[in-house]
Amino acid sequence: MPTRTVTVGSSSGLHARPAKIFVEAAAKAPVKVTIRSGDRKPVPAKSMLSVLALGARQGTEVILEAEGEGADEALDSLAELLAKDLDADV
């Protein structure tokens, strides 16, 4: 299954505004994308509550997974988003 491992780049972590931006982007992806941190159970990337509950901070490594047509493209753009500092982009 296509997978990307990304380090969270946003200075406040995957919270608040960065989480909102990521979740909204994931919801628009043509495939179902999951996100997990460490060996915890993968959760849907378009679920705001699940993404927040990861408690990912800046520097936390998260793993994105998706399957199906367009999975690689979707993962690439989401991975790029996660690696950026979305807090700085105000």
Add this chain to the structure above:
Amino acid sequence: MSEVLTGIGVCAGIAAGPLLRIAAAPALPDPVPVTDAAAEYARAEAALAEVVAELGRRADRTADDTVAEVLRAEALMADDEELRDGVRELVEAGHDALHAIDGAFATFREAFAAAGGYLAERVADLDDLRDRAVAVLLGLPMPGVPAPGHPYVLAARDLAPADTADLDPEQVIGLVTEVGGPTSHTAILARALGLPAVVACPGVLAVPDGTIVLLDGSSGQLRTGVSEAEATAAAKEAAQESAAASTSSGPGQTSDGYGVKLLANVGSVRNVPAADEAHAEGIGLFRTELLFLDRSQEPSRDEQVAAYRDVFTAMTGRRVVIRTLDAGADKPLPFLNQDGEPNPALGVRGLRVARQRPEVLTTQLAAIAEARSQTGADVWVMAPMVSTLAEATDFAAAVHDAGLPKAGVMIEVPAAALRAADLLKVVDFLSIGTNDLSQYTFAADRMCGGLADLLDPWQPALLQLIGVCGEAGRAAGKPVGVCGEAASDPLLAPVLVGLGVTSLSMSPRAIGPVRAALAVRTEADCRRLAALAVAAPDAASARKLAL
């Protein structure tokens, strides 16, 4: 069946209309057995959808981008596939819609609480969303400020910032709370919005929703059982009065031409248009905390320069008194790690933070100096929570080292007020923060509604301390301002001027009425009133002298 309830008036003006209460969070009823799981889940799903829709409507309605973003983020949390899956599983396991929603939120609640920090603070958001969904299912109004689509007087036990973030001033025409005091959030909000308000008004929550009331923010009285005709007439008269006050313009002065600078309190460049509309002569308090709130790290120097420059540019040629970071107590900042102080109001706050983190102050002063050098505003810098001459001396040196010309200190601690003359030997000006000066003079917590009478700005002991500062200013020929809530009371303004105060800084909305109040008194009148008020036996007698 007309009845008069009395509280403390905190923002002058008359409001007349139906009284509506802020809706409380609904209690969860006992569980009921479910016969049709599919129908039960559909009910739960519809309730969540209504919560999302309502938050979206509120976000669309507010003019404030920050508030809109917060509301949309909340909506996104309620519009969640995993949450719906959790609800469905619980319904299929035999729970009714109410308890399934409660249970599904509880799962996330636990995860958030366990994660700590930022997420633990979001637990309140989850509870709010659950309460909203529960209210929909029970057919009750959603908790929070009502939005009936017509003007009304809002009643509550007390109001928190979260309740009022998107309060619609087109609908809410007055505020009345059962508890709270002259410096509570309700009072500050009322002055910012120019809404007539009464706090510490016992019995107001017993008035049935929809009763037509007449609220007088000057006398602190609420009349119930008013006829529609009376209400309409009162509202019309109030509108005419406020129109007259808001058309006043020009520099503040007494009837015999004694100048008193009328300045605005702002938190960011967003407040500057309101200050201009009110013909403010400058900014008397630029609070810099906003930039630091909700931050895990100190904002960078460049970010600070940009924020300060925005305000300075808008105020080119005018005075801007900028206050260095006032953190701690009711405004804890995550990056300072101030947890665990037994008594934060008496702890490391304001300038005291520089004892542990001097670089935060140095960076801020450097950012202010850089922003000033790029603009043409007359920038003055002051520190909050100064108690001693040594602190004032160190601060003035740091300000001058940064290349800034004017250093001042706030007078919030009685020790500093008593030593005002000494402080003026090392600083260029004083600015009295009456809210904190009340709290520390009367040993009465600002957040403690039951002690509201002690926090009344008309307390003669408080006025006496202000007088000590005013005298020191007159002797030294240096300015002494007031930037607390007391500065926005049109009745009190002449008294403050008589005590030696040379500038008054307030919410922009309050400037018009204060200008009008000063224009009908001579300076000698002000001095006479001030002497009488300080000599009065209590706050109520002092206030009566000025009526």
